Amino acid sequence: MSIGPSLEDLLSKSDQEDDEGKESQLQKKIKQITIKEKEQETEKKADSVGLPYLNLVGFGASPDALSIIPKEQSKELKTICFFNDGKEIRLGTVDQTNDVKKLEVELKEKHHANVATYLISQSSFDYGFKLYDALPEIRKFIKGIAITEEEIKKYEAEIKTFRDLNEKLKKASITELVTLIIAGAIKSRASDIHIEAEEKDIKVRYRIDGVLNDVAIIDKETWPKIDSRIKQLAKLKINVSNRPQDGRFAIYLKDDRVDVRVSALPTGFGESIVIRLLMSSAVGLSFEDLGIRGRSFKTLEREIKRPNGMIITTGPTGSGKTTTLYAILKKLNNPETKIITIEDPIEYELTGVNQSQVSSEYTFAKGLRSIVRQDPDIVMVGEIRDLETAEISIQASLTGHLVLSTIHTNDAFGTIPRFLALGAKPFLLAPALNVAIGQRLVRKVCESCKAETEIDTESLERVKKLLSNLPEEDKAEYKIDLENLKFYKGQGCDACQGLGYKGRIGIYEIMPIEGEIEDTIIKGNLSEVDIKAMATKIGVVTMVQDGLLKAIEGITSVEEVFRVAE
Structure with missing residues (x-):
């Protein structure tokens, strides 16, 4: 009787397993x-x-x-x-x-x-x-899918005034609430939405044509859900409310794309959320449509056509500097020209232009060093903030490149002192600079409700004094009659949502760096007052003067010009 496998069987099985193992290892x-x-x-x-x-x-x-x-x-x-x-x-x-x-x-x-x-x-x-x-x-x-074009269009049709928006927000669900707020902003041409937690409620404000307007009050109890919904769209951390966060998403419309940038900041009563709306169609502004006119237009057009040098725009944040640079790039863009930009951030995509964006490791200075090795014809630098960027920009402009950039000063006359304060060498700066542009954005009087108006005596005297200092050539071109000036104001209507203004336009001063100004730069230690005196002597029209010319033509108001430019 067999009581188990024999030794031969065990050895045979062991050999077979070894062979199988070797085969497996071989395979x-x-x-x-x-x-x-x-x-x-x-x-x-x-x-x-x-x-x-x-x-x-x-x-x-x-x-x-x-x-x-x-x-x-x-x-x-x-x-x-x-x-x-x-x-x-x-x-x-x-x-x-x-x-x-x-x-x-x-x-x-x-x-x-x-x-x-x-x-x-x-x-x-x-x-x-x-x-x-x-x-x-x-x-x-997918960014952009969560809010549809159909929803946006539906709500836009239902929102005629801020009151309509406020009433609809009171009855809306959380999902509808956020969509309504964004739809209302698009309808109102707002650039930014401010949703601010206060002690007892939530305030919604739109920045329209550069000015904040209260549009709605929301129940404080809904705040956590609104906060979460916006963070979900922007792919922010929903459970984080004690530190700043930034995110973005996009809304795709039939003929446009809205790039939505979200910033969340902790405050005493909850987070403050600011939503910036960037319409891709907004970059469609041409060089000719910027609002630069007369001799100023001819001067700038001449300077941007030069093959090298620096074109500098100045003004505070939100004064339209990037729009001006983009318009110049669009005018200069052609198949024979290589254009490279370094921006913070890339606000709009320009066809045919190589655009790059700064980061913590890719600074303006580092990016600019690399860009000049890419054999560009034209370079745009988002901002000159330090000496290194200034020096590379100046060197690039002196070696056959046209360099466009911005610098933070109040007006064109402060450009040169700002460069010198950064440490730029006067003898290099003088031949490098082509032109300095000072600018602001003013609201345009609504065409649907525009009417002639009067201004107070003090303002009238200021207007007359400023216009009387215009070069004779400009007085003749614009047919200035100081004793018969007319002024205009919007009365407020449905078209402008009762604001009296609709849209914005730039007011400019275009200062070419030539003649006495260029010679004086080399000496250094220039003040803005000295430069302004030299500029006005050669016929430069200041921002305020340009604004007042637009005011007496009914494009904007005197009040608006003084608000932004003085």
Whole structure:
């Protein structure tokens, strides 16, 4: 009787298991060699097509990265998103087909992020694709989808006045509330929405044409839900309310795109949330439509056509400096010209222009050093803040580049003292500067309710004195009759929501750096008063004078000009 396997049986089984183990190890080894060869082939292919190579095996990917590309589209294109930090999106693709290139453009436009594409092997893609199933359910959240064009248009049609908005907000659900607030802002042409927690309630204000207007009061009890809803849209941390946060999303309309930037700041009664609305169509302003006229227009047009030198715009935040620079770039942009910008942040995308954005490691100075090695014809620097950026800008302008930038001073006459205060060398600055532009934005009188008005005696005397100092050429061009001046004011109507103003226009002073001004820079120690005296002597029209010329033509009001320019 057999009581168990024999020794021979055990030895035979052991030999068989050893053989199977060796076979398994051999197969594993062959598979590893094959995978390695495939990766080497992919790396060579990447080098030949000009793409960086990456092996994704072992990489993780967050829902925020994977959700950029829907699972089915990822499978179809054999492309996966493995990194997304809001500023940069990184893709891995088995083959960069035209469809993949189209996807890159779409992602860049939708998410306002740099898109980098890497070539990966089929094994890498298979590994990455499994992450769709391995991770928790991915919330298919694409910036811009959560608020639809249909909702915006519906609410815009229902909101005629701020009172309408206030009444609708009282009855709206939380989801509707946020959409209503944004729709009302778009309807009102607001640039910013301020939602501020106060002791007993929530105040909603719109910045329209540069001025804040109270538009609604919301029940304080709804604040946590509104706060969470906005943070959800902007991809901020909902549970964080004790430190500042910044985020963004986009609303895609049929003929426009609204870039929405959100800033949350902790305050004593809760967070203050400011939402900036950037309409992509707003960049459509042409150089001719800026509001620069007469001799000033001819002077600036002449200076921007020079092949080198510096064009500097000045003024406080919100005075339209970036709009002016963009309009100049659009006028100069053509297939024969290479234009590169470094901005903080990129506010609008310009076709045919290479735009870059500063970061903690990519400063204006570092970016500018790299840009001048890219053989540009025209360079735009968002702002000159320090000596290093100033020196590189000056050097670039003296070596055959046209440099456009901004600097924080009150007017054009403060440009030179500001550069000298930064430490710029006078003998280099003088030949580098082409023109300095001082500017502000004034509200335009509403055309639908504009009527002639009178101003007080003191204001009238100030107007007469300022206009009397205009060059004779300008007095003749604008037919100035100091004894028969007319002024205008908006009465308030539905078209302007009772404000009396609708839209804005720039008021400017264009100071060419030439003649006595250029000669005096080399001496250094110039004051704004000295420069202004020299500028007015050569016929420069000041911002206030330009504003008053627009006021007597009925474009703006005297009150508005004095508010922003004096």
